[in-house]
Amino acid sequence: MSSWVGDGDEDDEDAADAFEAVGRRSQILQALSSEPLSKAELVRALSVSRSTVDRAVERLVDLGLVERSDGGFAATTAGRVALETHDEALRAMANVLDAGPVLDRLPESVNPPPSLFRDAVVCTGDLTSMERRVSIDFDLGEVTEVIGFNGPFLFSSWPEAREQLMRLGDGATLVLSAESLDWLSNRYPDGLDAIVDAGVRVSAVDDEPEFGVVVMNRPTTASVTLVVYDHMGGPEALVVSYDPSAVAWGRTLVAAWAETARPYRPDE
Known part of the structure; x- marks a missing residue:
């Protein structure tokens, strides 16, 4: 029987990186949580540049938070949960400060x-x-x-x-x-x-x-x-x-x- 133990510091860095990625791209992830959209549709819906959408979608796909779906892109289950977790963490932090x-x-x-x-x-x-x-x-x-x-x-x-x-x-x-x-x-x-x-x-x-x-x-x-x-x-x-x-x-x-x-x- 074998076991695997991850590097805690490395895991924390990955989580922090993903948290920042979700925060910076929350509008796109939120839009893709409702329905599949193409990049062109994201540009029109969010009034952002195509290059911004390209970079954001690529990063979210790399993280496993977005996937191709029906000719466009959609948030994965992990993506929807990550977005909700991110929002909850922000609310909790706001409460701590208050x-x-x-x-x-x-x-x-x-x-x-x-x-x-x-x-x-x-x-x-x-x-x-x-x-x-x-x-x-x-x-x-x-x-x-x-x-x-x-x-x-x-x-x-x-x-x-x-x-x-x-x-x-x-x-x-x-x-x-x-x-x-x-x-x-x-x-x-x-x-x-x-x-x-x-x-x-x-x-x-x-x-x-x-x-x-x-x-x-x-x-x-x-x-x-x-x-x-x-x-x-x-x-x-x-x-x-x-x-x-x-x-x-x-x-x-x-x-x-x-x-x-x-x-x-x-x-x-």
Whole structure:
């Protein structure tokens, strides 16, 4: 039995070269993903020179992303997937750049996965859009489970949030900073006791981190939100992702904080 192991650096260079080729020729690859076209048709449809089309098609054929079809050229399955992958990578990179205010505030120990930024919603600076996003993503009406670390914004609509948390019971786990728990117990002592009596797990950590993570399950979707706070404790910037691997990362992170937290016991 024989095995083959490729050169990782060489593979990376080939992938980078192909990525650049797709980016530079994305219009042509997109056109050929819809239907077979001749070079003359590409020139007319894209308003580019024949020499540009010749070079682009030749390069895409060399990469296996385009093939001859019905007297013209058409994108291969690899070509269509490569185009979609390229576009997804660009969107993810744009989200990473937009999320700079979030990422810059995170401690080095918190290392968000790249999947967090795939088709993510990023809100920074615009308080109106952020408040709207928070009201949408933290509406507990359809939520079947919520686990959160340092998410005091979950209580912004008390007593509605209290009623929904009581409905969730042991389907809700909230790890708060000691300061947030003190504020909650002083502001809504009866409500806090009520959600704990309903089965909600509430605990606190001594740290006062400037960020929070919340995972929510709904009947058909799950989301993870990474949020950073301003000096008043309000949301300053956030990233919302529905990517399954990003949600799993958020769940693991909250569970780790929960292991070190002190449970809230109103009767002690």
